[in-house]
Amino acid sequence: MAEDRTPEQEAQGGGDEIDMSRRHPLEYRWTLWFDNPAQKQSMNKFGQGLRPVYSFDNVEDFWCLYNNIKAPSQLQPSATYYLFKDGIQPKWEDPKNANGGCWTATVPRAANPGQLLDAWWLHLVLACIGEQFEEGDEVCGVTVNIRNGKNRIEMWTKTAANEALQISVGKQLKQLLDMSDNTKIGFSVFADKLQQGKARDRYSV
Ligand code: MGP
Numbered sequence: 001m002a003e004d005r006t007p008e009q010e011a012q013g014g015g016d017e018i019d020m021s022r023r024h025p026l027e028y029r030w031t032l033w034f035d036n037p038a039q040k041q042s043m044n045k046f047g048q049g050l051r052p053v054y055s056f057d058n059v060e061d062f063w064c065l066y067n068n069i070k071a072p073s074q075l076q077p078s079a080t081y082y083l084f085k086d087g088i089q090p091k092w093e094d095p096k097n098a099n100g101g102c103w104t105a106t107v108p109r110a111a112n113p114g115q116l117l118d119a120w121w122l123h124l125v126l127a128c129i130g131e132q133f134e135e136g137d138e139v140c141g142v143t144v145n146i147r148n149g150k151n152r153i154e155m156w157t158k159t160a161a162n163e164a165l166q167i168s169v170g171k172q173l174k175q176l177l178d179m180s181d182n183t184k185i186g187f188s189v190f191a192d193k194l195q196q197g198k199a200r201d202r203y204s205v
Pocket of ligand 1: 040041042043044046090091092093145147197
């Protein structure tokens with residue numbers, strides 16, 4: 001070992017040292033929100049307990065957050081994590097969401113559904129903050145909803161009217177979650193939900 005190199009530097013090999021003091025910026029700043037209403041929410045009271053937990057714009061701060069909060073499978077039924085780009089509130093009414101909609105994937109029965117839910121959430125979050133979706137600008141945020149026996153993740157996007165774009169996002173989402181061709185996921189439109197409370201899926205893949 002060269003005398004002026006520490007064992008850590010030696011272990012890294014080559015001469016290129018990793019600068020551990022440098023933070024690795026993300027394309028966007030993101031905020032994690034949390035909600036855990038005591039009872040099912042009505043549309044006009046939605047979001048009363050919703051609160052931002054932490055914002056980050058670099059890889060290191062993301063892991064700091066991730067390592068210090070509960071995994072989704074450890075949350076109470078009715079809790080929701082929302083991870084949204086800075087400046088977008090996790091509400092259908094937010095101007096950035098109002099013309100959008102969401103893809104919804106319900107966690108299937110599995111040997112260990114909690115483990116699957118946690119893996120889905122981590123993969124989804126990493127793909128979003130790491131700009132892995134081809135239409136990264138289209139993404140507003142993602143959610144993981146803990147609902148007795150019907151846990152799900154949602155991916156909220158901006159432009160519901162653009163069918164081709166939404167289909168492309170939906171297909172990438174299925175691939176990311178390693179879902180089979182036989183399993184269908186649906187895209188619902190927020191304007192429909194705001195009008196009728198519920199909405200039928202507009203698209204599916
Ligand atoms: P939810 O928490 O997203 O899903 O919405 P949950 O509990 O699985 O219920 P379901 O209705 O999807 O079966 C619960 C309720 O909160 C909805 O039915 C709406 O009444 C209301 N709600 C949810 N969101 C995300 C919004 C929103 O963004 N805006 C408004 N106004 N109401 C919402």
